[in-house]
Amino acid sequence: MKETPAVTIPTIAINESCETPEWALLQQQLIGMLNDAASEFVQRYVMADGTLLWRSSWPGMDGSDDPYEGFMNLALLYVLGGKSELYDDARKVWDGITWQWTEYGQIHREFDAYYDWMHHGEGYLFFYFLGLANPDSLKDRQRARRFAGFYTGEDAEADNYDPVHKLIRSPITGSRGPRFTMTEEDWMTHRGILDNYLAPFEDLKGIDITTGKCPWSDDNVYKEIIDKMNQRMAKGDVPLNLNATSLIAHAYMYSGDQSLMSWLEEYVGAWRDRAKQNDGIMPDNVGLNGEIGEYNDGKWWGGYYGWRWSHGFFTIIEPVTNAVMNAVLMTGNMSWLDMARQQLDINWNLRQKKDGYYVVPHKHFDSGWTDFKRPNPVYPIYLWTVSMDEQDVERFDRMDPEPVYTEIEIPTVSGRNPNTGKETKHYIANTVPWFQYIRGMDPTYPERILRANCELVRIQLEKMRSPEGDPRNWVSDGFSLEDLSSIHKWQEMCPVYPEGLLQLTMGAPMHISHGGLQHARVRYFDATVQRPGLPPGLSALVEQLTDTQVTLRLVNTDQQNDKAVIIQAGGFREHQFEQVMKVDEQGAIQSTHDVFSEWLRVDLGKGAGTRLTITMRRYVNRPSYETPWSRGDETRLIDGRTDN
Template identity: 65%
Template sequence: MGFESNLSAMASVTAQETWIPPQWALMLRQLFDTLNQAAKEFVKKYVLPDGTLIWRGDWPGMDGSDDPYEGFMYLALLYALGGDEELREMALQVWEGITWQWTEYGQIYRDFDAYYDWMHHGEGYLFFYFLGLAAPSDSKSVQRAQRFANLYTGDDPEVQNYDSEKKLIRSPITGSRGPRHEMSEEDWCTHRGILDDYLAPFEDIPGVDFASGKCAWSDDHVYKEIIRLMNERMAKGDVPLNLNATGLITHAYMYSGDEKLKNWVINYVQAWKERAAKNGGIIPDNIGLSGEIGEYNDGKWWGGYYGWRWPHGFLTIIEPIVNASMNAVLLSGDMNQLQLAREQLDLNWALGHEENGRWVTPTKHFDSGWTAYRLPNPLYPVHLWTLSMAEEDAARVDRIDKLQYDLDIDVPEYSGGNPITGKNTKHYNGNTVQWFHYMRGKSPEYPEQILEANYKLVSSQLKKMRSEEGDPNNWTSDGFSLGALSSIHKWQEMCPVYFEGLLQLTLGAPMHTSHGGLQHGRVRYFDAHAERPGLPKGVAALVEALAADSVTLSLVNIDLFAEKQVIIQAGTFGEHQFETVTVLSQEEHMQKTVHADGKWFLAKLLPGVGIRLQMTMKRYVNQPTYATPWGDPKDTVTMIRGRDK
């Protein structure tokens, strides 16, 4: 069935009520226009015509291929939301250019990072996941998705990253060259000066005072001992961080629908549930190749790579668990898949105590026991609530002391931190809690507030990008001083393409987590006239309310001269199903109800009109896919097969 047939078969309404555009609608379209121009200026400044980046001629170690991908990944996501058409081709070209460039540096092999951990894989391959939303029928991306998944399912004969019998990834350091059971000094050379101020990975490194909280990686003797001990205790076996690999497998599934990929995710999450149960409920952070907890660590369940003793502590344990649990729900529709994440949050909460009138919880476990107590982070239960819409998950947010969050926020001038909060977080996505309160009816001014803050952020980033600091010719010094090393993050630091609020307001969801979370959302949009992803030009969308069985959103066509046709999709990946659509006036009077019964619904917007839709839905009842109203990659993309050797 062709697109025209699909379109004619969709339930639809035609909006005819003239709206004076609300302030949020004008601000949202202004932000789109600004981001489109900023993205093009950003690419022009840092990208050569062949898609490679203006940078140095060499780069050592295993760290770094994730960083350029992170700097440019929002080209693809902005296009998928409704950014300019050129952004699609820019995103594809830059992805290809970075992949080739870092292959030449020696870090990427067969188009995938040769070996590194799943915190960094998770960060870098967000770009790859967003290409599924922006260019779902790009044959290279489709083919690579399957090939990359094979690296972790055991179906690539060259790479043995996964033990299918024991359901474990065989090292914290994996990639297209397989598990890295022995790391070299060269692998970590770019970290040395930076890690001098970090906690030591073990208590018993000769010459290191663990209690100081610092470890002199720049000292040659200490460095040799660190690498030796890491190889003995950390380099073999599975760690919770590897749960981020479920994003890669889920991404491939949404191209192909291959049940084997779905089962891999469900089975791998189940394996970690069983390990936590065997450990008294707390998830262990190191599993040996035999499947035993603490096999290379004197039987200790703590002390693994990016685990309970690592400087990041709980963050790099709970975030992969949340990401994987959400992926398992997406694939199965079973909310019980959130169990592992919920249990870890509750156990961590129960280990806390009151300190200065606030409840603090441990983020690390040393040989001496639980330590490093901090205010718990409500980000993770918010993400769970977005999927479950369950009061128990909302309660996990609410129980965190609200005194640490100012709900009556005046937007500050941007000064190097996150909009609204002022907190400098990865990819400027730190306003998840504020969005949650808006969805719960506690912050009605949030749409204008976050859009204003995002606009200020883009302006500030453009100013920085245009300064001497933003000149890429100043980043290419020879040698590996700390200043030269930090240039690997410069594209992220200078990027003006940040749009957390725009995404939250249009999709009805928080922005993905930074280390490999897929971009879940209650709704998504397509431009029916242009046959492309995203909102049509001149159309603004606002998700005003979420419930377990409904979403309420407003659409406004601020264009006074052209009709727009917006296809609304139930879920980012079509995983939900619309049932009925009730049309409300701008004053919220019910006008009529239409039976939808599908994952797509068409809203026709005459010039200058607006419409409010209350859409009932069944959630997580459809197979998640990158299919669009005009094509499904599993039907439209031919997989290329090489000849038998």
């Protein structure tokens, strides 16, 4: 980052030496492994110009989200304190992928030409992480403003938003605007995969929806699906589009533009009102006139990625959760969380008892609620990290989570966990174990998750170095299922998974993988070199969280050098520190210092360590990507020529 006059930051000094705990050493081991693995990953798959060794052509609308996902953790690891070269690699790869998929035809004006917000959400996590990595990038600030304009109604070419009816005009949107008519070519890369998915309609000829499968690879069935999608799904709004709020919040954190906040409140509020009109249940399809079920015989179910789609409730509650967390971040108004709570409560009230456990419906067919199974307990956790409200803890506890969620996960070398089938493709697996730790229920979690993450890096490197990981074996322009599935290879081979490191240092779960911003209670900057992340050799552990406090341990594992770290109140500077107390192992206060700032500097001597309890007011500052040295509001944007 450029060096600018520093703001005045309250500072405390820690010179008391401490015995280095195991978790602190394991953090340094993991960071070292991740740094080395990231370099090997880039060397294996990235050309000198940032492009990827792959096919000469790629059809359909799918595509760019997968390579972006494969490499996005380069930027995230840099933000956590990974080596400085990671930022340059991340920058090069993002630009390379953007250019390459523009040439393939999926990207236009540096953004996906058209696709849904399940996949936009996945891919643009990389873009959001770059904001955390370097808010001074004029390119990224300019892109953020332009991309937001695709969804606020400011861009004539990308006419995605209807401000009169307060809706995004199609489930398929992007830099070319709404895609009201999909083609068989748009979906061709998915056909083989979707053979194993639930049929999107109940009235497809000759298809028994109760089998849970639908032969998209059958040409006649495929044509009928595309026709029905264009009739019933291609026009109007769906809850999945709420993931676009992260793109708007991202732009807001560069600029502070109040019109972006107004848009978010208007759009999220419109979906809140639609649920209210529908007896509290979030409808999954709204027509261009704002009517629920407008193209679906008046049914509130049956929309794109909605209640009758394979994912069901998952693709209702997840974008709603992302949206309400973004709304609280931008406005400080906790009442937005009620919109997600209402959906969780309605779903819970429909529960049944099966084999001694409660199960809840995940789908709604014409015949009623169906697909009853154990609930996913992570969504109350995400709400709790924002609210710190006991009611969200109660929502978690009532679910009685099954072991698949409570046990620390490590996939096998095949890339799948043998018990859950979960892939490294979306490896955010240990939210519940972290939550139990932060509630004081598992003091062994820090060491266990760090060891597990080290093992995951080892497994992924073994897979990446194998013949399966050789990118020369993926270079094919065929259209078999195996040829087309190579789009996921970078995700499957990626060894850069810092989940435990992020949880323990930032005091938060990892982002929701389909488009959630990386919320956090604290983040760090290396004060000596003025860059994001923990200084090398400094380990951090968030031990406790309350509405008004965070308890944090800092340990300088370096016996030869002092360290200087700046702690930020919130992942986006949205909180405010008030006082910091040095406490001993028994929790007794040794000294108290006033802070009253969004930043606190801690200078640690060689081998020094401390436990700090910091009081804070949450959601009182405008969220921003600004750093202690970089004031984003001083950076001008470029206004290009306008043809008259």
